[in-house]
Amino acid sequence: MTRVRFAPSPTGYLHIGGVRTALFNWLWARRQKGTFILRIEDTDQERSTTESVRVILDSLKWLGLTWDEGPGVGGPHGPYTQMERLAIYREHSERLIRDGKAYRCYCTREELEAQRQALKARDPKATFKYPGTCRNRTDQPDLPFVVRLKVPESGAVTYVDKVFGSVTTPNAAQQDFVCVRSDGVPLYNFGAVVDDMTMGVTLVARGRDHMVNTPPQIMLYEAFGARAPDFAHLPMMLAPNGEKLSKRHGAVSVGEYEKQGYSPNAVLNYLARFGWSHGDQEVFSIDELVAAFDWEHTNKADGKFDAKKFLAINHEHLKQPRLTGEDEYTERLLPFLEARGLGGLDRARVKSVIPLIRERATTFVDAADRLDFVFRDPPAMDVAAVTKFLGPQSAPVLQQLADVLRPIEPWTVQEIEARVQAWLVEKGLQIKDVAQPARVALTGRTASPGLYEVIQALGRDRAIARLTSQPASPTSP
RNA sequence: GGCCCCAUCGUCUAGCGGUUAGGACACCGGCCUCUCACGUCGGUAACACGGGUUCAAUUCCCGUUGGGGUCGCCA
Numbered sequence A: 001m002t003r004v005r006f007a008p009s010p011t012g013y014l015h016i017g018g019v020r021t022a023l024f025n026w027l028w029a030r031r032q033k034g035t036f037i038l039r040i041e042d043t044d045q046e047r048s049t050t051e052s053v054r055v056i057l058d059s060l061k062w063l064g065l066t067w068d069e070g071p072g073v074g075g076p077h078g079p080y081t082q083m084e085r086l087a088i089y090r091e092h093s094e095r096l097i098r099d100g101k102a103y104r105c106y107c108t109r110e111e112l113e114a115q116r117q118a119l120k121a122r123d124p125k126a127t128f129k130y131p132g133t134c135r136n137r138t139d140q141p142d143l144p145f146v147v148r149l150k151v152p153e154s155g156a157v158t159y160v161d162k163v164f165g166s167v168t169t170p171n172a173a174q175q176d177f178v179c180v181r182s183d184g185v186p187l188y189n190f191g192a193v194v195d196d197m198t199m200g201v202t203l204v205a206r207g208r209d210h211m212v213n214t215p216p217q218i219m220l221y222e223a224f225g226a227r228a229p230d231f232a233h234l235p236m237m238l239a240p241n242g243e244k245l246s247k248r249h250g251a252v253s254v255g256e257y258e259k260q261g262y263s264p265n266a267v268l269n270y271l272a273r274f275g276w277s278h279g280d281q282e283v284f285s286i287d288e289l290v291a292a293f294d295w296e297h298t299n300k301a302d303g304k305f306d307a308k309k310f311l312a313i314n315h316e317h318l319k320q321p322r323l324t325g326e327d328e329y330t331e332r333l334l335p336f337l338e339a340r341g342l343g344g345l346d347r348a349r350v351k352s353v354i355p356l357i358r359e360r361a362t363t364f365v366d367a368a369d370r371l372d373f374v375f376r377d378p379p380a381m382d383v384a385a386v387t388k389f390l391g392p393q394s395a396p397v398l399q400q401l402a403d404v405l406r407p408i409e410p411w412t413v414q415e416i417e418a419r420v421q422a423w424l425v426e427k428g429l430q431i432k433d434v435a436q437p438a439r440v441a442l443t444g445r446t447a448s449p450g451l452y453e454v455i456q457a458l459g460r461d462r463a464i465a466r467l468t469s470q471p472a473s474p475t476s477p
Numbered sequence B: 001g002g003c004c005c006c007a008u009c010g011u012c013u014a015g016c017g018g019u020u021a022g023g024a025c026a027c028c029g030g031c032c033u034c035u036c037a038c039g040u041c042g043g044u045a046a047c048a049c050g051g052g053u054u055c056a057a058u059u060c061c062c063g064u065u066g067g068g069g070u071c072g073c074c075a
Helices: A016-031 A051-062 A086-098 A109-122 A186-200 A208-224 A254-259 A264-270 A288-292 A306-317 A326-339 A349-357 A364-375 A382-387 A392-406 A413-425 A431-443 A450-457 A459-466
Strands: A005-006 A033-036 A102-105 A146-149 A156-161 A165-170 A176-181 A203-207 A230-234
Touching: A005 A016, A005 A203, A016 A033, A016 A051, A016 A203, A016 A230, A016 A254, A016 A264, A016 A288, A051 A254, A051 A264, A086 A102, A086 A146, A086 A176, A086 A186, A109 A186, A146 A208, A156 A208, A156 A230, A165 A208, A176 A186, A186 A208, A203 A208, A208 A230, A254 A264, A264 A288, A264 A306, A326 A349, A326 A364, A349 A364, A349 A450, A382 A431, A392 A413, A392 A431, A392 A459, A413 A431, A431 A450, A431 A459, A450 A459
Parallel strands: A005 A033, A203 A230
Antiparallel strands: A102 A146, A146 A176, A156 A165
16 A cells, blocks of 8 residues: 655745655555655744645645645544654654664764864864764763664665665765754654654655655664665756756745646646656646656656746646636636736636637736736726827727627627628728727737637627727827 | 766657657747737757777766765754
8 A cells, every 4th residue: 555745844835846746746646546645844843833834735735736644634643743743753762772773862062063163174074973972871861862873884775766776875974863852852864754654654755855864764764673665766856057946046836836827737737747757748637647657757867947838838738628627717717807906707707708818828817917808897008009009090990890890690709700801891991900909999908819709708888888989099198 | 075866959858779869848930810829830959978888879887077965953
């Protein structure tokens, strides 16, 4: 039975790179009909906040990365928040000490820091390694202590990564690392191992920046006499310039993409294809991803985030009804229209007008912008457009067009187009001659969906009103 | 610097010994066209380098170079 987990630390928003880690785990769980566990690693009390927990949970929900065990849903191996598991860590660390696998270290932070500095003064390039001062200590002074693992001085740890293959790290490069702080709160490696072990996690998939943590973690499994889970490390997602991806490179939090009007499935699609491939396929529904995901086609090389490709994938998801259904499109679009002051709109009306911009809008923000003229009455007029196309000279022809529209029945795009074409022929006009003035009068802009579609969508009365109510002279200088 | 990892178009990638090295995004042209898009046709563009192994290397091995990760009582 596959059991995987995503274990964010609540120290901020949910980073796009974190989402990819969550996604790969989630996809694997779904593919294997296994269990996806969400665990909150809040042992850094300095930086962890409950607000951040909320943000992360909300982001995962928005993305649709539902968890089977974890905060809110519970499960048989809870609690799923580390600070609520301190008793479990204590029990485990004491067991290691009892078994002679770990020991209490009474060295103070200050002492160690001094040693570190001294070493640095002698050799700036040297790496400080805990000298094992308390390793064989037999007394038990009444002083604060940390718990350190007795790491073998020779030998090596080898594991087979599902992405990178066999990885071997010599033990000589390791040290007796700290498992539990002097205040009884575990450190990352210890907490993660105890949790993964007690939660029955079978595969740990995480970013490559954690690869260095794997040997120490495997040592812990060995110390506990437990079998280590499988490991899969994902290549890094870097900024376009090769740096670590951060806010200074643009939007990196899920919340920002939600605000920018991205579709959650498009976000997952882009992230899935980053470091993983399925032949030449670029666009996937979630079901397709679940069905196709594997570790064999996960890449080893780091990659660079490409905002343009991300946008293109989002555009694709907004274009294809199979990826974003009419109802979903409507629901996601509504808040963005509301944000523009177009509240209380009739869902059916919004839905009916989506075909006008389906192929054009790259985001829901873009869609709301392109549809603004439909719902705003009068429409917002672009000054430059009015100046260029709506002079006194255009009023008569627009008036005539309005007259053509007045008797049209049925009020369909086809019928409107046929009648307008007939009128153009009769008057010896070209569509070019009237399209732009009409477009500006109807939408306030020089760019819009097709003229006939616009007329049909506005409805007879509003179309006629907009065509005939143009000021004799524009308001612009 | 120690330890670990990586290397195909600008970017994401296909390739798993023999291919005109394919696709997507971006970019540049043409077509379509009432604007904007969409669509469509075409183009520029890559196997880091050096040794092996092999009849044959982008593919396997080694090295070089380049890049990345990590060296905390952070995660």
